[in-house]
Amino acid sequence: MKITQIETFLVNAAPPQEGGWAARNWLFVKVHTDEGVYGVGEASGWPRVVQTAIEDLTCLLVGEDPTHIERLWQKMMGSIMGHGMTGVVGFGAMTGIEMALWDLKGKALGVPVWNLLGGKMRDKIRVYAHAHDAERARELVDRGYTAIKTGGIRNCVESVEAIRKDVGSDIDLMVDVHGPPWMTTRDAIALGRRLEDYDLFFYEDPVAPENIDAIARVSEALDMPIAAGERHAGIWGVKELIEREIIDVVQPDTGRAGGLRQMQKIAAMAEAHYITMAPHDGSLGPIAEMAAVHLMASIPNFLILEHLEDDVPQRYEVMSGQPTVVDSHIAVPDAPGLGVDIVEEACVKYPSEGNISLPEDTYDYQYFWTRENRATWLSNQEKARSSYRPGSVF
């Protein structure tokens, strides 16, 4: 069996209303062979740019046996090294192709991907959904969700307090700060100190991801699990976070971490440091989510998977084999490969319109606004002050 062609489908994944993620896209990948078997995958990491990267990589793969997945990954890695550290763009492109190779191999052998990855640890994958207020959290809990994430720094403490009060202590609650560049390390600690009272499952991306020492300072200062890793590429991207045991939960993005083999290796690195894995799914489409379901079925240190519930109608149109969430879990499918397929007629109904998010305000507004919020987070002055110990982790 030989690879003959690689196709991509760029799908507009923005909500139908004004605003929101105005430029969100999903990039689906289809690897064809001379035997008619094909595999599907998904790539993130700046989708329209990744689409071009996949076109560049295609000539390396045409004519190759698709079943030697690690060898083909190493071939791609070696071929792009001259471009420098390509980050989530290079790794995103390799991810989409590699994911499709697993689907293809599973279909060719008649086995699900989880079987190729080592077999199942579990039959269903626990997922969490998102709520910005108590009303939405209550709705999700009533639908069976047992874990909820809220996000951002706007009214963060108030939202967490209201949600916790409404859903009670049995529901796992998480906060994602989204690591904005305008969040200082000291503010992230101050906010974290206020959140410590709410028994969080984890505190995610408290500061921007580029400065590992800043995350380390937040982690050292707070007494709750810290999660990060969604914007990093490959085993090397999260190596220091894991080896220095800065984080408690590693969150590789299934669409840009480098592929299922890279995620498997990250899981093993994390396992050695008693760190769990909760893959990022926030900008991904349904194909990458199903790839995460297969991989998370096979690793021991799986914690929970992010799930976008009711985000955009096209999520439920562009892929066959849609999962259903029952009691906060997705059942691990038994069909060959990933058990899903791209619905091409649906993909073309949603052409891409943009590829970056436009800022709501001027950039420096965000910096000033965050400083103003510090007063709110520091309302518990004694606790906030005692949280920051300069140089305590170095």
Ligand SMILES: [Mg+2]
């Ligand atoms: Mg996040």
